[in-house]
Amino acid sequence: xxxxxxxxxxxxxxxxxxxxxxxxxxxxxxxxxxxxxxxxxxxxxxxxxxxxxxxxxxxxxxxxxxxxxxxxxxxxxxxxxxxxxxxxxxxxxxxxxxxxxxxxxxxxxxxxxxxxxxxxxxxxxx
Numbered sequence: 001x002x003x004x005x006x007x008x009x010x011x012x013x014x015x016x017x018x019x020x021x022x023x024x025x026x027x028x029x030x031x032x033x034x035x036x037x038x039x040x041x042x043x044x045x046x047x048x049x050x051x052x053x054x055x056x057x058x059x060x061x062x063x064x065x066x067x068x069x070x071x072x073x074x075x076x077x078x079x080x081x082x083x084x085x086x087x088x089x090x091x092x093x094x095x096x097x098x099x100x101x102x103x104x105x106x107x108x109x110x111x112x113x114x115x116x117x118x119x120x121x122x123x124x125x126x
Contacts, residue, residue, distance in 0.1 A: 002026035009120030020081040022096030038092035050106035
């Protein structure tokens with residue numbers, strides 16, 4: 001059974017930093033393309049960042065590029081999202097996701113992912 005468990009969310013002030021972590025267990029899913037998405041109340045999940053299986057390439061949504069950094073540690077089966085210069089509009093539930101097929105690409109659409117974590121709340125106050 002594949003499990004993705006996010007942690008690291010919380011309440012911070014605008015301008016602060018947070019690092020989200022995603023721990024993978026089951027079938028060592030961190031050797032697959034992974035991504036972070038977020039969901040605002042009443043909205044569809046939106047893409048935040050994606051990383052290839054090796055960690056050699058990453059892609060970001062325009063709204064977070066330059067502020068957020070995705071990384072992974074395949075030895076520890078972890079994926080991270082470093083979030084700097086947080087804004088109130090970053091307030092959302094953040095989800096970690098994993099593909100079920102290993103390849104060399106990154107993916108930016110939610111339907112391309114097979115496994116999801118339960119989400120972690122990030123709240124940024126002004």
